[in-house]
Amino acid sequence: MRCVIARFPFDLTKSGVLESMKGVKPEPVTGESVIIGRRTYPVKQVGQVVTRQDRRDFSAGEVVRAMTSLGFTCRGLPHADAPAHGLTPVQRASAMLGTPVTV
Numbered sequence: 001m002r003c004v005i006a007r008f009p010f011d012l013t014k015s016g017v018l019e020s021m022k023g024v025k026p027e028p029v030t031g032e033s034v035i036i037g038r039r040t041y042p043v044k045q046v047g048q049v050v051t052r053q054d055r056r057d058f059s060a061g062e063v064v065r066a067m068t069s070l071g072f073t074c075r076g077l078p079h080a081d082a083p084a085h086g087l088t089p090v091q092r093a094s095a096m097l098g099t100p101v102t103v
Contacts, residue, residue, distance in 0.1 A: 003066035005051050006058035012050065014070045020050050032060045035073040043067075043074070 003010050021036045024045075032043040044055045047063035064074045087095065 001069060003069065005047060005062045005066060006053055008051070008053075010051060010066075012066060012070060014072070017046075017050055017067070017070060017072070021046065024049055031077055032064055033075045034064070034067045035075070040075075 001012055003012050018037060021039075021041065024041075026039050026041045027045050029040055029042050033040045034043055034046050035041075036046065043060040043063045046067065047053070047058050047060075048055050050063075051058065068074050
């Protein structure tokens with residue numbers, strides 16, 4: 001399948017991506033990720049290995065679009081915990097330390 005990443009066309013196949021990523025150790029995931037085989041890789045690492053371009057040359061969205069169209073499962077950014085509403089700063093800090101404070 002023809003995919004455009006960083007304004008360059010690439011003919012990518014699912015088997016070609018699997019072969020390219022074989023033996024590549026996944027880096028820690030801090031943002032968007034792609035599941036290839038049984039491993040989860042950061043999107044930028046996959047883009048770098050598959051296109052042989054510098055990570056600054058393409059966006060994560062371009063790689064996610066290409067990997068999704070090839071049938072790989074992509075995950076978005078990790079969700080941050082929702083802030084606790086209705087707590088004073090002292091109560092919130094106390095709760096983070098594990099000691100509830102009654103006011």
